Amino acid sequence: MIRLPARLTGLIVAAGLALGMATPALSAGSPDAPRPANVPWSFSNPFWGMFDRAQLQRGFQVYKEVCSSCHGMELLRYRNLGERGGPEFPEAMVKALAAQYRVTELNDRGEPAERPAEAKDPFQSPFPNKLAAAAANNGKAPPDLSVIAKARTYFRGFPLFVVDLFTGENLMTGPNYLYAFLTGYQEPPAGVEVVEGAHYNRYFPGNWVGMPNILADGQIQYQDNSPQTVSQYARDVTAFMYWAAEPKMEERKRMGMFVILFLIFFATLLYFTKKKVWASVKGH
Numbered sequence: 001m002i003r004l005p006a007r008l009t010g011l012i013v014a015a016g017l018a019l020g021m022a023t024p025a026l027s028a029g030s031p032d033a034p035r036p037a038n039v040p041w042s043f044s045n046p047f048w049g050m051f052d053r054a055q056l057q058r059g060f061q062v063y064k065e066v067c068s069s070c071h072g073m074e075l076l077r078y079r080n081l082g083e084r085g086g087p088e089f090p091e092a093m094v095k096a097l098a099a100q101y102r103v104t105e106l107n108d109r110g111e112p113a114e115r116p117a118e119a120k121d122p123f124q125s126p127f128p129n130k131l132a133a134a135a136a137n138n139g140k141a142p143p144d145l146s147v148i149a150k151a152r153t154y155f156r157g158f159p160l161f162v163v164d165l166f167t168g169e170n171l172m173t174g175p176n177y178l179y180a181f182l183t184g185y186q187e188p189p190a191g192v193e194v195v196e197g198a199h200y201n202r203y204f205p206g207n208w209v210g211m212p213n214i215l216a217d218g219q220i221q222y223q224d225n226s227p228q229t230v231s232q233y234a235r236d237v238t239a240f241m242y243w244a245a246e247p248k249m250e251e252r253k254r255m256g257m258f259v260i261l262f263l264i265f266f267a268t269l270l271y272f273t274k275k276k277v278w279a280s281v282k283g284h
């Protein structure tokens with residue numbers, strides 16, 4: 001081991017502490033966008049956190065009825081909605097759902113022809129391309145939401161980023177931000193310069209966002225008796241977006257737990273094997 005002079009060690013510790021104290025100030029982001037609060041997601045635990053099936057189904061309903069008129073999710077296929085680890089809609093329902101959309105393909109004469117979508121087809125986007133999407137939304141194209149839950153994040157600062165290594169909460173910054181964003185619309189504070197064609201959102205970086213506040217209490221009729229509030233809609237659609245970004249999460253965690261249990265079992269086995277093999281050797 002390298003031995004450092006006591007004074008140098010002290011200096012290193014002091015520098016480390018100073019840096020640590022300074023980080024929250026640096027990481028708090030711009031003063032106009034506060035750090036989103038933690039939401040207790042059913043899937044946040046890195047070992048056993050799983051999706052709430054009913055929540056994913058409601059989340060899809062919110063996406064379908066509200067968000068899909070502006071946002072695509074082109075990395076999803078309709079059949080994914082029926083697969084294990086997702087909303088797990090029955091197969092017949094998935095087929096019927098896909099049939100509500102139309103796909104344009106080249107036919108045997110090389111001409112574009114429409115047909116009803118099937119379970120194997122990707123989610124159909126509301127606009128033919130980004131330019132058309134921007135043109136219809138005051139110049140700001142609504143981003144595709146397939147992986148948005150992983151594409152948005154924020155730094156949680158010292159010492160949380162150390163604690164996060166054990167709780168996995170740092171992986172939840174995407175959904176925490178999305179929930180905060182969807183519920184973060186408000187009247188602009190007095191004295192703030194109004195941006196034409198944009199809407200004030202507390203959590204959007206820069207505050208002025210091209211997306212209007214589209215969620216309202218009671219707007220979507222749920223089949224179960226979950227509250228029909230903006231907060232619930234936002235939570236459900238965010239869970240759905242997280243699943244879309246990581247559809248194999250449940251499988252990954254289940255396999256991870258299995259591997260860890262196996263390694264514990266295997267290490268125990270090796271330990272006793274070693275003891276037995278070395279039993280006759282002196283000094284062991």
Ligand code: HEC
Binds near residue numbers: 062066071141143
């Ligand atoms: C009327 C069209 C419209 C609807 C409906 C709509 N959005 Fe948007 N959304 C937009 C536009 C436009 C932007 C781009 C805004 C910008 O970049 O300023 C956007 C941006 C976003 C972003 C990115 C925010 C960021 O940090 O960059 C998310 C996430 C989002 N929308 C989620 C949703 C969800 C979830 C729904 C359904 C509950 C929804 N949107 C419904 C138009 C819409």
